[in-house]
Amino acid sequence: MAPRKIIIDTDPGQDDAVAILLALASPEEIDLLGITAVAGNVPLALTEKNARIVCELAGRPDVRVFAGCDAPLQRKLVTAEHVHGQTGLDGPQLDDPTMPLQDQHGVDFIIETLRAEPAGTVTLCPIGPLTNIAAAFQRAPDIIPRVQDIVLMGGAYFEVGNITPTAEFNIYVDPEAAKIVFDAGAPLVVMPLDVTHKALTTKPRIDAFRAMGTRVGDMVAAWTDFFERFDMEKYGSEGAPLHDPCTIAYLIRPDLFAGRLINVEIETISELTLGMTVADWWRITDRPKNALFMKDIDTAGFYALLADRLARL
Numbered sequence: 001m002a003p004r005k006i007i008i009d010t011d012p013g014q015d016d017a018v019a020i021l022l023a024l025a026s027p028e029e030i031d032l033l034g035i036t037a038v039a040g041n042v043p044l045a046l047t048e049k050n051a052r053i054v055c056e057l058a059g060r061p062d063v064r065v066f067a068g069c070d071a072p073l074q075r076k077l078v079t080a081e082h083v084h085g086q087t088g089l090d091g092p093q094l095d096d097p098t099m100p101l102q103d104q105h106g107v108d109f110i111i112e113t114l115r116a117e118p119a120g121t122v123t124l125c126p127i128g129p130l131t132n133i134a135a136a137f138q139r140a141p142d143i144i145p146r147v148q149d150i151v152l153m154g155g156a157y158f159e160v161g162n163i164t165p166t167a168e169f170n171i172y173v174d175p176e177a178a179k180i181v182f183d184a185g186a187p188l189v190v191m192p193l194d195v196t197h198k199a200l201t202t203k204p205r206i207d208a209f210r211a212m213g214t215r216v217g218d219m220v221a222a223w224t225d226f227f228e229r230f231d232m233e234k235y236g237s238e239g240a241p242l243h244d245p246c247t248i249a250y251l252i253r254p255d256l257f258a259g260r261l262i263n264v265e266i267e268t269i270s271e272l273t274l275g276m277t278v279a280d281w282w283r284i285t286d287r288p289k290n291a292l293f294m295k296d297i298d299t300a301g302f303y304a305l306l307a308d309r310l311a312r313l
C-alpha cells in the first residue's frame with residue numbers, strides 16, 4: 001500500500017515533537033506533505049520555530065513548515081508554559097533552526113493541498129488547538145468532502161479534563177474551532193485523554209529511548225524527563241502521558257487502539273464546562289455519530305513501536 005499522505009497541524013510541545021519524529025521515521029506508512037504550526041502550548045513564533053527544530057533534529061530540513069493562525073478564532077490565546085516550559089520544548093538547549101519557514105500561510109497550504117491532491121487521499125493530523133483546520137474549513141468548505149479523515153488529539157470523556165476540571169487543553173483553547181471541525185462531517189478519529197493518560201512514560205520506557213545511543217533518543221528521553229516532573233506532581237502517576245504521538249501511532253498501527261463510533265459535541269457557551277467534549281459514549285441520544293472516539297491503547301505495543309521507529313533516526 002502507498003504511504004498515507006498527511007498534514008500535521010501542531011503546537012510543539014515535547015509530545016508534538018515525538019509525534020513529528022515518529023511520522024518522519026515511518027516513510028512506509030506516512031508521506032508527510034507538510035507541517036502547519038498553530039498557537040497553543042506556546043505562541044506561534046515559538047511553535048513554528050520548534051517544528052523546524054524537530055525536523056532538523058530528524059535530519060529532514062526538506063520538510064515544509066508553515067506558520068498558521070496566531071490566535072484562536074474568537075478568544076484570547078491560553079498557553080501551557082507550566083507544562084512545556086518557556087520555549088515549549090524545554091529540556092536540553094537546541095540550536096535555532098537554519099531551515100526556512102515557508103512564506104505561505106498554513107491555512108492556505110491546507111486549502112491548496114486538499115484541492116490539489118485527489119479527493120479522499122489526504123489525512124489531517126491536528127495535535128494542537130483546531131484553529132488552522134477550522135479556519136481552512138470556514139474559508140474553503142469545498143475542501144471538507146476531500147479530506148480522507150481527521151485523526152486528532154483532543155478531548156476526554158472518562159478522564160474529563162486537564163486544563164479545567166471538564167476540558168482538555170487543545171479543545172479548551174479554541175472551542176469554536178473544535179465545534180466547526182467536529183460538526184464538519186469529515187471522518188473523525190479522536191485520541192482523548194482517556195487514551196493518552198494510559199500512554200505513560202515509565203522509567204524503563206525512557207531508558208529505552210536513551211539506550212538507542214542516538215541524538216534523537218537522547219532528546220526524546222530528556223524531553224519526557226522534563227515534562228514528567230510536572231505530570232508526576234500533578235497526577236501522582238508513574239510517568240507523563242505522551243499525548244500527541246498516539247495519533248501518528250494510530251496511522252501506523254490502528255490495531256493498537258480501540259474505541260467507539262459515537263456522537264461528540266463541543267461545549268462553547270458554559271463558563272463552567274467550556275471546551276468540554278460531550279461524548280455520548282453510552283449512546284443515550286439519537287445525535288449523529290460523528291467521531292471514532294478512542295478509549296483503550298496497547299501501551300506496551302505503542303512504546304515498542306516508538307522505540308523501534310525512533311531508533312531509525
Ligand SMILES: [Ca+2]
Pocket residue numbers: 010011012013015016041127128244
Ligand atoms: Ca500538541
